[in-house]
Amino acid sequence: MNDDHLAISALQHYAYCPRQFALIHIEQVWEENRFTAEGRVLHERVDSTVAEQRREKRYERSVLLHSQQYGLTGKMDLLEIEEGEPLHYFPVEYKRGKPKVHDWDRIQLCAQALCLEEMRSVAVNEGALWYWEVRKRELVSINTELRESTIAVIKAARTLLNLGKTPAPIKDKKRCRACSLVNVCEPDTFRRDHSAAYIDELFK
Numbered sequence: 001m002n003d004d005h006l007a008i009s010a011l012q013h014y015a016y017c018p019r020q021f022a023l024i025h026i027e028q029v030w031e032e033n034r035f036t037a038e039g040r041v042l043h044e045r046v047d048s049t050v051a052e053q054r055r056e057k058r059y060e061r062s063v064l065l066h067s068q069q070y071g072l073t074g075k076m077d078l079l080e081i082e083e084g085e086p087l088h089y090f091p092v093e094y095k096r097g098k099p100k101v102h103d104w105d106r107i108q109l110c111a112q113a114l115c116l117e118e119m120r121s122v123a124v125n126e127g128a129l130w131y132w133e134v135r136k137r138e139l140v141s142i143n144t145e146l147r148e149s150t151i152a153v154i155k156a157a158r159t160l161l162n163l164g165k166t167p168a169p170i171k172d173k174k175r176c177r178a179c180s181l182v183n184v185c186e187p188d189t190f191r192r193d194h195s196a197a198y199i200d201e202l203f204k
């Protein structure tokens, strides 16, 4: 495994906000709050390496993932494998909150599917996101559109990582209010502060 592999969970950070991705993965900033603590506890609960067979389905938990092609590494919460010809591979990712309109969580799931396809030489056409807050499973089609969005995020996240520069806050204030890093990011302060752009312009 190469050190320059991206964590699959980092793709969700980038998709949500490139600045959040940079704060966590370039500046190594993290702030524990209610949301992150609940997410951690949820994953601790479902974290298990014990596989089980129930009727025609096998359940593998905490499956380690990597992709040489996309330079990814990570872990899948649950992999369901249903008997058949061919076997039906179905990744499941547990999430603390509730289903979202945007693809942030679906991109993370799709990246898991890409890894699985490369590691086991199989096709993964669908998976699911399970949301703890609403106790609901959302079925996700791993279709061409989602694959293209995911690959675009992988490329963009790697470019930003190589650049090593934290971008300005996003314009979507509603998203900032729900962001776990809002206190360390200080988006309103940085939106008002135009000095960085001014200095960049001077040295162009």
Ligand code: SF4
Binding pocket: 016, 017, 018, 019, 020, 021, 023, 168, 169, 170, 175, 176, 177, 179, 180, 181, 182, 185, 186, 187
């Ligand atoms: S507070 Fe807003 S700009 Fe800052 S990291 Fe979070 S989403 Fe991005």
